[in-house]
Structures are given as C-alpha cells and as structure tokens.
Amino acid sequence: MRKVTAEERELFLAALSGRLPVRTVRAAIKAVAKKAAEQAPSKAKPTIVNGKRQASDDEVLLFLEAIGLRPRPAIIPAAPKAPPPKPHPKLAAKPTGLDxxxxxxxxxxxxxxxxxxxxxxxxxxxxxxxxxxxxxxxxxxxxxxxxxxxxxxxxxxxxxxxxxxxxxxxxxxxxxxxxxxxxxxxxxxxxxxxxxxxxxxxx
Structure with missing residues (x-):
C-alpha cells in the first residue's frame, strides 16, 4: 500500500481546516472534469515532477469526494423482487363418490x-x-x-x-x-x- 506524501497530507489538512482556497478547488474540479470528458481515466504510471510524485486524476477525484467537494455517485436501490405467484387453493382431500x-x-x-x-x-x-x-x-x-x-x-x-x-x-x-x-x-x-x-x- 502506498504511503501518503507530506504534500498530500498538508493538502488534506488544509482543506479540512478551511485554508484551501475555493478557487483552487474549483479549478481542480474543472480541470479534472474537462480531462475526463476528453479521454478515459489513464492507467499509466504516476507522473514524477521535480522528483516528487503527482496525484493522478482518480486520486484527485477520490480526495474531493472525501472532503465533500465532489458528490458521491447516486446508488440506485435494486427493485424489490416480486413475490412468487400464490399456488391455487388445494381442494380438500375427501372420499370421492365417483367410480x-x-x-x-x-x-x-x-x-x-x-x-x-x-x-x-x-x-x-x-x-x-x-x-x-x-x-x-x-x-x-x-x-x-x-x-x-x-x-x-x-x-x-x-x-x-x-x-x-x-x-x-x-x-x-x-x-x-x-x-x-x-x-x-x-x-x-x-x-x-x-x-x-x-x-x-x-x-
């Protein structure tokens, strides 16, 4: 399991404490949404810039969801199964008067x-x-x-x-x-x- 970097921990704490600028969050959301519309989420290896690992699009979306800035996908409950048809009433077993x-x-x-x-x-x-x-x-x-x-x-x-x-x-x-x-x-x-x-x- 990958350990959280110091930069990611600071970003998370800043968001929870209100120190994360709203414009930064909005810009991140727009950038991710635009990129997601243009192509499917990338499965490539993490990008390294100046020797530091950069968070992927999927990780950014997950982070925004965790702090309540990206709505969770709606979960549609499964339709209840219809009860099985009730069998027709059985006739009382009595001695028959038929030959x-x-x-x-x-x-x-x-x-x-x-x-x-x-x-x-x-x-x-x-x-x-x-x-x-x-x-x-x-x-x-x-x-x-x-x-x-x-x-x-x-x-x-x-x-x-x-x-x-x-x-x-x-x-x-x-x-x-x-x-x-x-x-x-x-x-x-x-x-x-x-x-x-x-x-x-x-x-």
Missing amino acids: GATKKKLEKGEIAPAAKLDLHGMTEAAAHGTLITFLTAAHRRGDRLVLIVTGKGEAGRGVLKQMVPRWLDEAPMAKLIADKRWAHKRHGGEGALYVYLRKPARG
Whole structure:
C-alpha cells in the first residue's frame, strides 16, 4: 500500500481546516472534469515532477469526494423482487363418490357439464347466494356434472377462486356434492371447478 506524501497530507489538512482556497478547488474540479470528458481515466504510471510524485486524476477525484467537494455517485436501490405467484387453493382431500371410469373421464375433460354458472364480477355475498341457488336447482333436476367458473384472478389469487372451494365444503352445499375438482383446460382449467352432484333422493 502506498504511503501518503507530506504534500498530500498538508493538502488534506488544509482543506479540512478551511485554508484551501475555493478557487483552487474549483479549478481542480474543472480541470479534472474537462480531462475526463476528453479521454478515459489513464492507467499509466504516476507522473514524477521535480522528483516528487503527482496525484493522478482518480486520486484527485477520490480526495474531493472525501472532503465533500465532489458528490458521491447516486446508488440506485435494486427493485424489490416480486413475490412468487400464490399456488391455487388445494381442494380438500375427501372420499370421492365417483367410480374409476367417471374419474378418468373427468380428468380428461370427456364429460360435458350439464349446466354452467359464471361468477365473474360478483361480490362475495352475491356469489355465495347465487352458488347455493344454482347447485340446489341443479341437484333437484338430476344434473350430475356442473361447471362453476370462478376466474383465475391476478396471478392466480382471485377472491372467488379462493372462496368457492371452501363454500362447497360447507352446509348446505356439501351434502349435495359427490366430488369437486379443478376443470380440464378445455372447460376453463384452474379458473373453473367441476362439481359432481349426488343423485337426488327418491321421495
């Protein structure tokens, strides 16, 4: 590591004590700025004048920055990383009321829903009431497979996408349902639910 010369130490102390003439500092800043604009900072060996080493442009800039006469370069903070998309809600693992053949057909999207309910644009309260009415009517008609469209929402975190699976596990809808699962992509994928209804009781 190079030792600081007596001249450099005196210059630093003079600047801190206020004895360094302002015009000298301004002249040094202008000279360095002009030279930096004309060519890149030199990587050559230090200049020797009268047997004494002369400070390089980089050292002058560093010195001016240290005494507060050259503003430090602004540090732009890195943009915060966006949180990873929240995974779609998992459906509750419950015993299914489907036989193997029906389950495979649902997984392949080979069964066409008998009815469809689109909840897009509804409030939670309106969607909940509409869902109960729709499923009750479909069950009474004897429909087996119905499609409930919730939409995916922003980054897969739509309110209805989160809430509808929960409502289906609650009264009075839970007793009507044999199985529920995210739809095949041909019927909306993870923006829609297959709801397979139980057979209505014969009265």
